[in-house]
Amino acid sequence: MADKIFRVNMADLTTSIEDIPADWAGHGGRGLTSTIVSAEVEPTCHPLGQNNKLVFAPGLLSGTAAANSGRLSIGAKSPLTGTIKESNSGGTAAQLFAKAGCKALIVEGLPKADNWYSLALTPDGVTITEEKELIGQGNFAVVQALENRIEGKHGLLSIGQAGEMRLASANISIKDPDGSLRSCGRGGLGAVMGAKKIKFITVDPKDGKVAIAKPDAFKDANRIFAKALVDHPVSQALGQYGTNVLTNIINESGGFPTQNFTKGQFEGHESISGETMHDTIKERGGKVKHGCHQGCVIQCSQIYNDADGKKLTAGFEYESIWAMGADCCVDNLDHIAEADRIMDDIGIDTIETSVAMGVAMEAGVLPFGDGAGICKLLTEDITKGTGIGRIIGNGAGSVGRAFGITRVPVVKNQAIPAYDPRAIKGIGITYATSTQGADHTMGYTIATNILNVGGKVDPLTKEGQVELSRNLQIATAAIDSTGMCLFIAFAALDDEKCLPALVDLLNARFDLSLTGDDVVSLGQHILKTERAFNTAAGFTSADDRLPEFFYNEPLPPHNVVFDFSGEEIDTFWDF
Amino acid sequence: MEDQHPAPHFQLTVASDALILFTTVLQSGIELKSRAGIPMGRFLNELPGFTADYIGDVVQTIFLNGTAIDDLTTPLEGHNPILALSAAMPGLAGAIFRKNSFHSALRTDTKKTDSVDKQQGNLTVTLKLFNSIAQERGLELLKKGVWIKTKPALVFFSKRESLLQKINTIEFEKKTIDTATFLSLLSQSEKINIRIA
């Protein structure tokens, strides 16, 4: 089946299926969402208004048997940052979108009536239905209700109360193979879906399949690719401890932001570490290893049970645990897991909301370390949309403005995640220059030496460090287009067979003859496209800066500050 | 490495399937006596199971006093150096801190500029073992007996009460004691020697 663009206009409740414009054909995932948003969204529009569009795109390899290829990208102009935004996640939806022959779903306009709707996508198109029953409900209730309402296996994307209230931290949740939720967490895309009055989207590909141009070559390449992933020691660490394996390491480095970024080490880190979490999961009969989508061979996710052995949360990630843990000084893993579950249910970004809580704690809204208080605030204030609930639900910047706090760890109004840029300066360059606000996943470590994008300038100079960060972002943008999870990066970096096998997978899928250089060009094109959108939206180099306190508040225990000047950071865009 | 601490000794026997869970106590660190100025690689080499290959291939992330280290000839000196060992870690941060990594250029320079006290004779090293390193090398260390600080050990057992139920016997000064006495004795000392098998 030839892939198509599916379009929904919420203003007149019409739908259509279109051929793919030639310019878009070579794109998938982030490359495609950013290309479409750049082409069709007025950069100065209000993110929650009629001119913003919400774009869903599976990766180039999604829907195939390629290992770890089930990430779905969602793009729009972000209500949190005001920049272009792409957020991607696992779950079953990417593979089902691809199998349904949907290269991208574009949702535009706002409904005229004050009604809520759901969308049902099949290979035949999209059906819009008015929704009443599930309005005001959390994501888990939506998953449960649709299990009963719809026959057969279907993909599901939904928003919780946070999206309905159009809070700037609202996410879009995607059902995973076990009925747990994965999130396109960052940038408030759930608020855009809420503005369009769409509570949920189901995806049913019927008996659709993804066509592979050269099946034998594809199979061979996938065998090599999957083996490289499985054998790599980082994959093994991820499979055993999840991403939370990083807690002890980052704390040891002094770069573990604690008590709203006032310290680099958290006394209670051992109680929330990946090692402690691993043992707790085992003792309580949870799952240490779990894939966020079928075909994941690394399985960094897990199922965390409560003390009674009942499932509490899934996909319990380092950045979420850090944010609710060290940044808010909570050393009780069960409170953090409970907060994680509530945030999944409300449909709100765990990083943004927890960092906002840290700023609120500094403002005296609740004491540092009050895990039970955080859970109560989430349930009674954010879920119900009280004044303080909305202030926190609109992110760390919103809390800082409401309470006159100056130590607000955001770039382009998006919360800085779990690695303090004073102690790990390379990440600071990524935070400052990312087209999408502070985001650790924007400059992941991918094949810099194999792709020969490692840099030409001495990496020990500031110029070389900026160049290295740039090349990481270029490579990351390309990988984000394939539908691959970023954890393939380590094998791709170290195993000389892995990256060529990934390129071979793309070639076999589409009958192309791409090389590593094409991958680099794709990444560069995506970054430039996103940057052009932001410039047209009014962003300048003055927005590519870290908050002032990173320059003048030394971070214990190493007592270091971030020391890249504005001019040095600005060289990032010299390409 | 010499055992010179005058502190209480405990011997725990634990259900074999639960033994591995006790290796997590090593994330808080064990104390080892060594010679001031000993190269880090040689210090590690003297520990059970830390062969040159294991240190070279598996121990991919090393921190000395919170600074990532690439060079195994770095001497251990100063007052109570803290050494932490980990396998290869994910994320850009993991790559930045990885030994001899291409991305190490993105580290902040956290080496102390003030000169460390170059004392002679013995020194006490705190060695933290994280993730798979603790699981792979911890059992042997625990079997031999390790010196640990009691404060983190008490937190460990208070947060992981179920582990106390996996202990079959606790011996202290050739007498068997119960877990309540064990915890009470822990709170009376700053550090203890503990053998777990």
Ligand code: SF4
């Ligand atoms: S490694 Fe983790 S994030 Fe990546 S696909 Fe597997 S479970 Fe999902």
